[in-house]
Structures are given as C-alpha cells and as structure tokens.
Amino acid sequence: MLFISSKSDKKSNNIGMSEECIENPERIQIDADSIKHQNQVNLKELINPNKGDNSALLILNQKIDIPKELFYKIWKLHDLKICADGAANRLYDYVKDDESIRTKYLPDYIIGDLDSLSEKVFNYYKEKNVVIIRQTTQYSTDFTKCVNLISLHFNSPKFHSLISNKNALQSNHGIELEEGIHTLYNSMTKSLVFSQVTPISLLALGGIGGRFDQTIHSITQLYTLSKEASYFKLCYITVTDLIFLINKNGTLIKYDPQFRNSCIGNCGLLPIGEATVINETRGLKWDVKNWPTSVVNGRVSSSNRFVGKECCYIDTKDDIILNIEIFVDKLINFL
Ligand SMILES: Nc1ncnc2c1ncn2[C@@H]1O[C@H](COP(=O)(O)OP(=O)(O)OP(=O)(O)O)[C@@H](O)[C@H]1O
Numbered sequence: 001m002l003f004i005s006s007k008s009d010k011k012s013n014n015i016g017m018s019e020e021c022i023e024n025p026e027r028i029q030i031d032a033d034s035i036k037h038q039n040q041v042n043l044k045e046l047i048n049p050n051k052g053d054n055s056a057l058l059i060l061n062q063k064i065d066i067p068k069e070l071f072y073k074i075w076k077l078h079d080l081k082i083c084a085d086g087a088a089n090r091l092y093d094y095v096k097d098d099e100s101i102r103t104k105y106l107p108d109y110i111i112g113d114l115d116s117l118s119e120k121v122f123n124y125y126k127e128k129n130v131v132i133i134r135q136t137t138q139y140s141t142d143f144t145k146c147v148n149l150i151s152l153h154f155n156s157p158k159f160h161s162l163i164s165n166k167n168a169l170q171s172n173h174g175i176e177l178e179e180g181i182h183t184l185y186n187s188m189t190k191s192l193v194f195s196q197v198t199p200i201s202l203l204a205l206g207g208i209g210g211r212f213d214q215t216i217h218s219i220t221q222l223y224t225l226s227k228e229a230s231y232f233k234l235c236y237i238t239v240t241d242l243i244f245l246i247n248k249n250g251t252l253i254k255y256d257p258q259f260r261n262s263c264i265g266n267c268g269l270l271p272i273g274e275a276t277v278i279n280e281t282r283g284l285k286w287d288v289k290n291w292p293t294s295v296v297n298g299r300v301s302s303s304n305r306f307v308g309k310e311c312c313y314i315d316t317k318d319d320i321i322l323n324i325e326i327f328v329d330k331l332i333n334f335l
C-alpha cells in the first residue's frame with residue numbers, strides 16, 4: 001500500500017540554503033531521545049510551576065478576564081503574588097463575591113508609582129498588612145519595578161531585613177522613594193551568580209492586549225529577562241494564549257498528549273524582536289527547515305499547530321516568541 005504522509009515544498013532561499021516546508025499528518029511520533037536539545041520547556045509547568053522553582057504570579061493593570069476557578073487555582077500554585085500598581089484595583093474588584101474571599105486573596109506586594117491605585121483599595125490592602133511600595137521614577141515602568149522586586153524577594157537577604165523593620169513602615173518600608181528598588185536590585189546583581197540562582201517561574205496576567213505600547217513593553221521584557229536575568233522563566237497568560245520566549249539553538253517543548261488535545265489549539269512562531277532563521281522544527285503541522293522568518297518581510301509561521309504526540313522541537317538561529325492558543329475553560333481539569 002502506498003502511504004503518503006506529507007506534502008512538501010522545497011526551494012532555495014536568499015541565504016543560500018535549501019529551505020523546506022512539509023505538511024505533517026495530525027499526529028506524529030517524535031523521538032525526543034534522538035534530539036540533542038539545549039533547552040526544554042514543559043507546557044504545563046508554565047502555569048503549574050515545577051516544585052523546585054521559585055514561582056510568582058504577577059498581576060498587571062487590566063481587567064482580569066480568566067475564569068474564577070482557574071484564577072484561584074493559579075493563585076494557589078504560585079509562591080508569591082504581586083500587583084503592579086492599579087492591578088490591585090483589578091484584583092479587589094475581581095474577588096468581590098464576599099469579604100471572606102477577598103481576605104483570602106491578598107497579594108504579597110503592591111508596587112508602582114501608585115498613580116492608578118485607588119485610595120479605597122490602597123487603604124484596604126494597607127490595613128491587611130500588604131507591603132505597598134511606592135516608586136516614583138518615570139524612567140521605568142511598574143512592570144520592571146515588579147520584576148526587580150520579585151528577584152530581590154527571592155535572592156536578597158538585605159531587602160528582607162529592610163522591609164521587616166516595622167519602624168520603617170511609614171517611610172515606604174525603608175525603600176528610597178524614587179527608585180530604591182532598582183538601586184537595591186542593581187547592587188544585588190553584582191554579586192549574583194546567575195547559574196546558582198534558583199529559577200523563578202513568572203506567570204504574568206494582564207500584560208497583553210489593551211494598550212498597544214504596554215503590550216509591546218511586555219514583549220520587550222521577554223527579551224530583556226532572557227538576556228539579563230535568565231533565571232526568570234516569564235510567560236504571559238491571556239484568555240486566549242500563552243506567550244513566551246523560545247531560546248535559540250534548540251528547545252524541546254514537552255506536553256501530555258491529553259493536555260495537548262484538550263487545552264491547546266494553534267501556535268505562532270513570531271520573530272518580533274529580530275528577523276531570524278528557523279533552522280528546524282519537528283512536530284509542527286507545517287515543519288520547516290532553513291526557513292528565514294521576518295515581520296518586515298511578511299514571513300511568519302502563524303496558524304501552525306503541534307502535531308508531535310508528546311513533544312515538538314524548535315531550533316532557531318536567534319531567540320523567538322511563541323504564542324500558543326489555550327482553551328481556558330479546559331485548563332482547570334489539568335492543573
Ligand atoms: N492596557 C494595558 N495593556 C497591557 N498592559 C498594561 C495595560 N495597562 C497597564 N498594563 C501593565 O500594568 C502595569 C501597571 O499599570 P498602571 O496602569 O498601574 O501603570 P501605568 O502608570 O499606566 O504604567 P507604567 O507606570 O508601568 O507605565 C504597567 O506597567 C503595564 O505593564
């Protein structure tokens with residue numbers, strides 16, 4: 001019997017390599033053991049962090065729109081919860097069912113210039129002893145203030161001794177008002193050996209969609225953290241997507257087949273930061289080799305999907321952004 005498994009398209013491209021695109025059947029077996037990969041990502045761990053990691057849920061200032069059951073589960077799965085400024089208003093409004101629920105979902109920190117935090121919400125969380133840190137600088141976003149704070153929380157004894165001084169409560173927890181968090185962070189990083197830092201799984205909610213400059217800023221953070229604080233594993237969750245960075249030189253993406261079948265839809269390999277070449281993919285519906293990709297040239301692998309039964313492999317010349325469609329109503333059954 002003749003069995004045709006794939007359509008294929010081969011041509012020479014302008015980097016002098018023979019590029020290839022093949023169309024795979026809906027499910028194919030990928031032999032993970034035979035692939036030499038530098039990096040590995042387990043899809044479920046983007047939401048349900050590996051117990052060996054430190055973990056943080058970062059809430060940004062947009063209406064929280066994921067289902068309540070999922071939000072509460074994600075909250076429980078993360079060690080640390082941080083609200084960026086006005087995000088505390090969003091949390092306060094979201095957990096409005098009754099007061100006992102609201103007191104159960106107190107963030108560990110609220111930080112920002114505090115221009116968007118309402119007085120009512122400020123007073124509420126202050127009374128509940130949430131650590132609220134004001135940082136007035138207009139040369140960094142509330143997002144980066146949060147990220148520096150998260151790193152200090154997990155890695156700096158000096159930071160902890162500062163904020164545990166109850167006498168300093170009235171004076172911004174002993175943190176210099178303008179950019180104290182950045183100063184502390186910069187001095188900590190001088191002595192931090194990155195390879196010895198426990199990874200931090202950072203799930204961010206609310207950074208994508210809404211205002212476009214904020215969304216692009218969120219994307220810049222994927223690149224910045226990958227370069228400057230690679231112990232962070234940052235992923236954005238929205239009501240439709242997971243969005244994270246795939247490191248260059250080969251990443252194996254693993255998932256449980258049932259999880260893939262129920263919770264995952266399309267995906268896009270997005271060269272947002274720079275044009276690059278997809279050296280090879282294995283386990284996508286449309287697998288490519290030596291495939292130049294560029295936003296400027298209008299050549300992006302969008303509306304693709306995972307067909308590897310348990311994994312797929314992506315090898316790019318430079319870091320690239322991956323979005324994966326998720327079905328939020330189904331996710332809860334797998335966490
Ligand atoms: N519309 C939006 N879309 C995406 N992300 C947002 C949006 N609005 C706010 N954020 C995120 O939430 C964080 C806190 O937002 P907030 O509105 O309190 O501060 P801001 O003063 O507008 O932002 P920043 O001070 O960070 O520039 C921002 O730093 C940003 O990361």
Ligand SMILES: Cc1ncc(C[n+]2csc(CCO)c2C)c(N)n1
Nearest residue numbers: 112113115136137138139140141142
């Ligand atoms: C070149 C340049 N562009 C924009 C801003 C403004 N800005 C950047 S982050 C931030 C904080 C927002 O709360 C503000 C106002 C700047 N400082 N420098």
